[in-house]
Amino acid sequence: MKKVIVACGSGVATSQTVASKVKKLLDQKGIQAQVEAVDIKSLDTFIKDCAVYIAITKPAKQYPVPVCNGIAFLTGVGMENELQKVIEALRS
Template identity: 65%
Template sequence: MKKVIVACGSGVATSQTVASKVNRLLKEKGVDAVVEAVDLKSVDRHLVDACAYITITKVSKEYDVPVINGIAFLTGMNQNKELERLIEAINQAK
């Protein structure tokens, strides 16, 4: 199953909220993927076998997977755009 990582500072509150919402949205769209919440310190380790990274914080590093704006899922602003980017990343992953 394809994996998506969501990260915030502690990996508890905000990332869990976004992961839960994204899991629900993907299920509604019939997309088969699992969304996991992690803390920022362990992002690199979890991205090894992930197809996308949803970030709650500003990213200054380059990653080998598409980086999706997690704030969109918190606020609802541009949520559909970011969800479509995420679905495209999942569908293009091997």
């Protein structure tokens, strides 16, 4: 199954909340994916085998996978747009 990772500074609270929201939204659309919240410090390890990275902190560098804006899933502002990006990344 394709993997989505969500990273925030501590791996608690925000990343967990965004991960569970994204999982719920994908489930509603019938899209299967594994969504995991990780600590930003372990990002480099996890990014290797994921299809898309949802960032809650400002991306520090270029990544080999598509990067989405996780804050949209917290505030609801621009959420549909970001969700579409996640879905496209999972399909490709």
